[in-house]
Amino acid sequence: MNRVGNQTPDETPPKLADVNRDVIRTLTETTPLYWWTFGIAVMVAVLCFTLPWAYQLVTGIGVAGMNRPVIWGSYISCFIFWIGLSHSGTLLSAVLHITGSQWRKAIYRSAEAMTLFSLVVAVIFVLVHVGRPWFVYWTIPYPNQRELWPNFRSPLLFDVTAITTYMTASATFLFVGSIPDFAAARDGTIGWRHSMYRVLSLGWRGTQKEWKHLGWAYTFFAVLVIPLAVSVHSIVSWDLALSIVPGFHQTIFAPYFVVGAIYSGTAGIVTVMYFLRKYYHLERYILPSHFDKLGRLLLVLSLLWTYINIVELTTGWFSHHSFELEFIDYRLTGAWAPIYWSMIAFCAVLPLSLISSRVRTNLNVMLVLSIFINAGMLFERFIIITTSLPRKYLPNTWADYAPTWVEYSIMLGSLAIFVTLFLIFVKIVPSMSIYEVKEELLHNAKHQQENKP
Amino acid sequence: MTLLQEKWRAYRTPGYYTKYDYAWRLVVDLDSCTGCGACVVACQAENNLPIVGERAFQEKRDMKWLRIERYWEGEYPDIKMRFLPMMCQHCDQAPCETVCPVAATYHNQDGLNVQVYNRCVGTRSCAAYCPYEVRYFNWFSASWEAPLEQQLNPEVSIREKGVMEKCTFCVQRIRQAKDEAKDEGRRVQEDDFTTACAQSCPSKALHFGDANDPQSAVSQLAKNPRAYHVLSELNTEPSVTYLARGKAMESAS
Ligand code: SF4
Numbered sequence: 001m002n003r004v005g006n007q008t009p010d011e012t013p014p015k016l017a018d019v020n021r022d023v024i025r026t027l028t029e030t031t032p033l034y035w036w037t038f039g040i041a042v043m044v045a046v047l048c049f050t051l052p053w054a055y056q057l058v059t060g061i062g063v064a065g066m067n068r069p070v071i072w073g074s075y076i077s078c079f080i081f082w083i084g085l086s087h088s089g090t091l092l093s094a095v096l097h098i099t100g101s102q103w104r105k106a107i108y109r110s111a112e113a114m115t116l117f118s119l120v121v122a123v124i125f126v127l128v129h130v131g132r133p134w135f136v137y138w139t140i141p142y143p144n145q146r147e148l149w150p151n152f153r154s155p156l157l158f159d160v161t162a163i164t165t166y167m168t169a170s171a172t173f174l175f176v177g178s179i180p181d182f183a184a185a186r187d188g189t190i191g192w193r194h195s196m197y198r199v200l201s202l203g204w205r206g207t208q209k210e211w212k213h214l215g216w217a218y219t220f221f222a223v224l225v226i227p228l229a230v231s232v233h234s235i236v237s238w239d240l241a242l243s244i245v246p247g248f249h250q251t252i253f254a255p256y257f258v259v260g261a262i263y264s265g266t267a268g269i270v271t272v273m274y275f276l277r278k279y280y281h282l283e284r285y286i287l288p289s290h291f292d293k294l295g296r297l298l299l300v301l302s303l304l305w306t307y308i309n310i311v312e313l314t315t316g317w318f319s320h321h322s323f324e325l326e327f328i329d330y331r332l333t334g335a336w337a338p339i340y341w342s343m344i345a346f347c348a349v350l351p352l353s354l355i356s357s358r359v360r361t362n363l364n365v366m367l368v369l370s371i372f373i374n375a376g377m378l379f380e381r382f383i384i385i386t387t388s389l390p391r392k393y394l395p396n397t398w399a400d401y402a403p404t405w406v407e408y409s410i411m412l413g414s415l416a417i418f419v420t421l422f423l424i425f426v427k428i429v430p431s432m433s434i435y436e437v438k439e440e441l442l443h444n445a446k447h448q449q450e451n452k453p
Numbered sequence: 454m455t456l457l458q459e460k461w462r463a464y465r466t467p468g469y470y471t472k473y474d475y476a477w478r479l480v481v482d483l484d485s486c487t488g489c490g491a492c493v494v495a496c497q498a499e500n501n502l503p504i505v506g507e508r509a510f511q512e513k514r515d516m517k518w519l520r521i522e523r524y525w526e527g528e529y530p531d532i533k534m535r536f537l538p539m540m541c542q543h544c545d546q547a548p549c550e551t552v553c554p555v556a557a558t559y560h561n562q563d564g565l566n567v568q569v570y571n572r573c574v575g576t577r578s579c580a581a582y583c584p585y586e587v588r589y590f591n592w593f594s595a596s597w598e599a600p601l602e603q604q605l606n607p608e609v610s611i612r613e614k615g616v617m618e619k620c621t622f623c624v625q626r627i628r629q630a631k632d633e634a635k636d637e638g639r640r641v642q643e644d645d646f647t648t649a650c651a652q653s654c655p656s657k658a659l660h661f662g663d664a665n666d667p668q669s670a671v672s673q674l675a676k677n678p679r680a681y682h683v684l685s686e687l688n689t690e691p692s693v694t695y696l697a698r699g700k701a702m703e704s705a706s
Contacts, residue, residue, distance in 0.1 A: 156576060
């Protein structure tokens with residue numbers, strides 16, 4: 001087995017044959033570390049997610065900490081968080097594809113997979129959130145004998161529509177982009193894997209015509225996915241913004257949520273890239289310069305996010321409306337103030353360090369930063385829900401909210417579900433685009449030849 | 454156009470019930486309200502509200518379709534207590550109705566904001582959207598201890614866990630009165646029936662009736678200069694009108 005790449009990371013460009021081998025190796029070779037992680041992830045998912053949820057289903061949703069004014073709680077916060085994380089994956093990949101960036105090629109497959117699995121987890125949170133999940137299909141406009149339709153005025157219905165569309169589009173985008181790689185994997189594997197990839201590759205032979213169609217289809221989906229990704233989190237924000245609750249009812253919410261979503265999504269990509277690089281020995285493909293570029297993007301997004309946060313507070317403050325002032329007071333000094341201020345520290349202050357290129361190219365620092373940013377973004381989702389609802393209009397009903405162990409456990413379990421899905425994915429789909437990395441290598445080689453005197 | 458077609462079309466425009474059917478309204482006279490809580494108990498008995506216990510009460514998960522909010526005014530010793538009976542306001546422009554994805558809560562032809570328990574999937578968004586906090590969620594399935602289940606009202610269904618509920622203006626009584634009136638070929642009269650809360654109020658602070666009938670008590674009282682709506686700046690157009698405490702009562706108390 002060629003492990004030269006491990007000892008001399010970063011600089012030596014790989015050969016074409018190495019690319020196939022390296023990537024297919026990630027599919028067929030399974031280290032004990034993988035099995036351990038996988039086993040632990042599955043165990044955590046069962047223990048921390050399935051069992052508490054079953055308990056909640058049997059007993060009633062009252063086992064969570066929500067009460068009357070704070071009728072939404074951690075489940076909705078996590079739902080928004082995971083939808084947010086799903087951004088950037090597909091969005092970043094599509095934008096970079098259209099602008100013809102070369103460096104996306106090593107990472108985009110994992111980024112898209114992240115999108116898909118975050119969406120899956122988000123949908124799971126919808127099921128956890130509602131009181132009667134067994135009837136949740138009523139929100140879908142399906143033909144039925146009673147001629148009952150869902151309520152088309154409801155932002156929640158917009159949500160269902162947006163998320164299902166986004167999920168379908170990003171799954172298709174991911175699949176279309178993987179077809180040539182499935183074919184490569186088909187040719188490089190034997191046994192059950194071979195049969196599986198034969199089906200997945202849709203009989204791809206690599207003719208000129210097929211490549212042309214693929215390029216067409218791929219660009220088509222890339223263009224389609226960008227407005228979808230922007231719209232999906234705007235629509236999620238309308239769940240809140242279309243109400244008349246102080247703290248929800250803000251026109252800034254749609255851009256606020258989209259920026260927040262791209263922010264946390266980009267940070268999520270940095271985290272995933274770090275682990276892929278480290279545990280799949282992809283040092284030759286995922287370079288520190290990629291982290292550097294993502295670091296710049298994060299810096300811009302953090303500044304935008306800070307700006308929107310200031311706008312959000314000042315519009316409430318300038319309104320001079322006693323309900324708005326009460327809610328701002330609660331947010332800045334109430335029961336959730338420590339979370340609020342740590343959110344500011346994680347998402348607005350810490351990322352300012354990205355201004356230095358030493359920080360951006362130091363991968364360990366980037367990993368820590370990206371995790372902090374996502375923790376901050378999770379806090380943000382909480383803050384929006386848990387500091388607005390407790391201070392609604394009638395002071396007689398004001399109350400605080402604190403999550404219970406069931407909610408904490410389900411949160412942890414959902415992370416384990418995400419990791420499990422991702423671990424299954426990296427064993428089935430080549431986690432790096434074989435053909436595009438090769439393309440890039442050829443391109444670079446040609447370039448070097450041209451530059452030679 | 455047949456009458457049916459006309460009605461059908463009229464039902465799709467806001468304010469249709471001012472022309473057809475009834476417009477049920479409640480008037481709360483704060484001059485008369487003593488905060489005794491008889492209406493709360495009556496509502497509990499009439500509508501099969503579960504008894505949640507002390508712990509749930511402290512967790513803010515009490516079930517009272519009608520509650521008496523207490524507000525204090527001034528500093529001790531010069532302190533005054535104010536009562537504000539609060540129930541679903543049956544808003545004409547109800548924020549809770551637009552948000553329900555399955556249309557489990559909607560406006561009916563009587564101007565009532567109705568809640569269909571069987572259709573509810575429990576997203577709880579209606580409660581988040583309602584500015585009056587009068588929607589109550591069934592966090593657990595309710596149960597009644599041995600003799601208590603005997604006193605349940607057979608006209609009202611028992612709600613399952615995961616379902617939202619709220620004041621219905623005693624819709625079961627409205628239905629019954631309308632049925633009886635229909636059999637006799639007339640409109641529902643002022644004294645045919647009233648809601649459980651209005652029936653039980655010892656100081657007659659609550660008045661229930663049809664605002665489409667200009668002679669009814671609610672139509673008359675709504676003209677009172679003391680009349681106001683809670684949170685009227687939100688433009689929810691509530692069906693519940695409050696009569697503010699008059700100056701004379703202020704100095705007497
Ligand atoms: S008071 Fe609340 S629950 Fe009742 S109609 Fe208005 S918004 Fe809906």
